[in-house]
Amino acid sequence: GQQLNQSPQSMFIQEGEDVSMNCTSSSIFNTWLWYKQDPGEGPVLLIALYKAGELTSNGRLTAQFGITRKDSFLNISASIPSDVGIYFCAGQLWGNQFYFGTGTSLTVIP
Amino acid sequence: SQTIHQWPATLVQPVGSPLSLECTVEGTSNPNLYWYRQAAGRGLQLLFYSVGIGQISSEVPQNLSASRPQDRQFILSSKKLLLSDSGFYLCAWRRPAGYTFGSGTRLTVV
Numbered sequence: 542g543q544q545l546n547q548s549p550q551s552m553f554i555q556e557g558e559d560v561s562m563n564c565t566s567s568s569i570f571n572t573w574l575w576y577k578q579d580p581g582e583g584p585v586l587l588i589a590l591y592k593a594g595e596l597t598s599n600g601r602l603t604a605q606f607g608i609t610r611k612d613s614f615l616n617i618s619a620s621i622p623s624d625v626g627i628y629f630c631a632g633q634l635w636g637n638q639f640y641f642g643t644g645t646s647l648t649v650i651p
Numbered sequence: 652s653q654t655i656h657q658w659p660a661t662l663v664q665p666v667g668s669p670l671s672l673e674c675t676v677e678g679t680s681n682p683n684l685y686w687y688r689q690a691a692g693r694g695l696q697l698l699f700y701s702v703g704i705g706q707i708s709s710e711v712p713q714n715l716s717a718s719r720p721q722d723r724q725f726i727l728s729s730k731k732l733l734l735s736d737s738g739f740y741l742c743a744w745r746r747p748a749g750y751t752f753g754s755g756t757r758l759t760v761v
Contacts, residue, residue, distance in 0.1 A: 583741050583752030631750070639745070643694045
């Protein structure tokens with residue numbers, strides 16, 4: 542299947558700092574999703590992107606659909622302890638199966 | 652309302668014992684359902700998906716099997732568990748905007 546690479550694999554940041562992570566693919570997608578997984582829970586959808594170049598926000602989170610359609614980015618501003626978890630990207634091409642990224646583990650130090 | 656249920660939440664089973672995890676969806680008909688496994692709190696590995704009753708597609712050869720006995724029920728099974736079957740199992744329902752995940756089952760094989 543498709544391989545989506547997320548970077549970085551892990552992040553340890555101080556509370557209040559901004560966070561940036563990205564997801565890259567060897568194939569183009571027409572839909573990008575970003576999920577957050579709290580420890581011991583199932584992933585929850587944060588943001589959905591449907592058009593190249595699209596920039597969408599959800600509170601302190603902002604995600605962008607890359608121009609090349611092969612990447613996507615997620616930023617978190619002014620991080621707080623409850624931002625801790627694993628963040629997954631997922632890509633889809635024309636109604637086919639979604640492919641998930643390898644995940645970015647975020648730790649926020651109070 | 653549309654919801655997805657998964658149980659049990661945690662399970663400790665001896666090697667060689669059988670397994671049955673259940674996932675049900677409410678508020679919809681003929682959902683596309685998925686079973687994922689997550690090892691060590693990281694990437695999501697697709698195990699099975701089903702587009703309808705009795706229709707199962709397997710992504711990877713393994714010790715597990717899946718069944719779709721009813722429209723909104725998806726079951727993950729094993730006749731004899733292995734140590735390597737330990738992990739976090741997630742059921743997911745594919746919706747137009749992406750996947751909605753169940754709360755997960757933590758399986759420990761001892």
